[in-house]
Amino acid sequence: MSGPEENVEPAEMAPAAKAELDRAFESFYKEHLRDVYSYAYYRVGNHHDAEDLTEQAFLQAYRHFDRARRESDGRPLRPWLIRIAHNLASNYYRDRSRRPQTPLESADPIATKHDTEDLVAGREELRQVMANLDALSDDRREALIMRFALGMDNREIARALGRSDGATKVLIHRAIKQLQEEMADDSG
Amino acid sequence: MTPGEQPREKAWDVEALLGDALRPIEPPERLMGRIEDTFTTLSAKAATELSDWAEELSDSELSALKDPRNWVRPVVAVSVGGVATGALVLFELRRRGKQEAGGVKRLAGGVKDLLP
Numbered sequence: 001m002s003g004p005e006e007n008v009e010p011a012e013m014a015p016a017a018k019a020e021l022d023r024a025f026e027s028f029y030k031e032h033l034r035d036v037y038s039y040a041y042y043r044v045g046n047h048h049d050a051e052d053l054t055e056q057a058f059l060q061a062y063r064h065f066d067r068a069r070r071e072s073d074g075r076p077l078r079p080w081l082i083r084i085a086h087n088l089a090s091n092y093y094r095d096r097s098r099r100p101q102t103p104l105e106s107a108d109p110i111a112t113k114h115d116t117e118d119l120v121a122g123r124e125e126l127r128q129v130m131a132n133l134d135a136l137s138d139d140r141r142e143a144l145i146m147r148f149a150l151g152m153d154n155r156e157i158a159r160a161l162g163r164s165d166g167a168t169k170v171l172i173h174r175a176i177k178q179l180q181e182e183m184a185d186d187s188g
Numbered sequence: 189m190t191p192g193e194q195p196r197e198k199a200w201d202v203e204a205l206l207g208d209a210l211r212p213i214e215p216p217e218r219l220m221g222r223i224e225d226t227f228t229t230l231s232a233k234a235a236t237e238l239s240d241w242a243e244e245l246s247d248s249e250l251s252a253l254k255d256p257r258n259w260v261r262p263v264v265a266v267s268v269g270g271v272a273t274g275a276l277v278l279f280e281l282r283r284r285g286k287q288e289a290g291g292v293k294r295l296a297g298g299v300k301d302l303l304p
Contacts, residue, residue, distance in 0.1 A: 029223075037215035051219050055226055062227075064249075083249045129205040148203075148210035176202050183200040 010066065025065050029058055032078060035150050036085050042145045043089040053092060057085040079159035082146065086160065132182040140175035147172060 010018055033054070040053035061068070061081055068080055133141055139161065146152040146160060158168035 033215050033220065034212055037219065038213045041213050042210065047216070051216070051222065054215065054219060055223050058223055059226070080249060087249060125200075125205055126209045129200075129202065130209050133206070133209070144206060145210060148206040149212055151212075176206075179202045179206075180200050183202060183205075187200075 009063065013066070021066050024069070025062055028061075028065070028077065028081075032081055033058075035078060036081060038149045039082055039085050039145060040089065042149055043085075043142070044092065049092070053085060053088050056088050057081065060084050060088070076156065078150075078152070079156045082150070082152070082156075082160040083162070086142065128183060128186055129179065132179050132186070135182070136175060136178060139171060140178065143168065143172050144175050144179075 010021055013021065036057050037050060037054045040057070041047065041050040044050055044053060061084055068077055072080065133144060136144070143157055143161065146157045152160065154168050154172070155165055157163075157172070158165045161168060161171075163171065
């Protein structure tokens, strides 16, 4: 039996074990494709590169999926998967020396208000908050993306970012507070 | 507001705005086809064709699984081709019958249609 520190490549597995792994991974892939894609999109700011990142993240995840399941001891694997996407996105910027080609504010979110004036105002507020989000430090911005785009709780975000639960709670609180201050400054 | 009174600072419900602004984004259907194609064709490619930055499972990724204090660095095999070969079965059955013609260029087309 493999030890917890040993990674067995899927292709090296016995057929029955590999078939089980493949079924589990397919389910995992379907369950989290939207999470990874959303995270990638909000990190890189355009769909083309988000697709590349998503694909790479799942390739990486498949390769180490068996070990990840053993190491996780039954805990959710989403933080691990998002951590992979996070590292790939970081390397993407480092290797290519670039920032998002499309600023986050151009994501053009659709407001949910009905009245025309409210709709216009709402869209402006959303653009404003996205612009301010884009100006946050990387760790604050990423924590908010995980919280609001992926619906991750503090513990999941902590694991994805490699921080303690307490530090993550503080990080998110400060990020929101900073956004509130920036929004107030913008409107003042 | 009385004359001379300063306008009150608008109270922003930033969390509500973030909830609206950072909505989950549905991946394009073509992405699923692309990933399946990648899994089924990668075995023919050299490992170096995969981006180097996608190669290794890092310590930080493992730390997302467990307490980093207990982390033991993994023995990472290097054959991406092996991964892809292993993945063939995963997607091959579903791929049969589909008329997916692969190609990144084709997949990259129509990006504008997906912009929110």
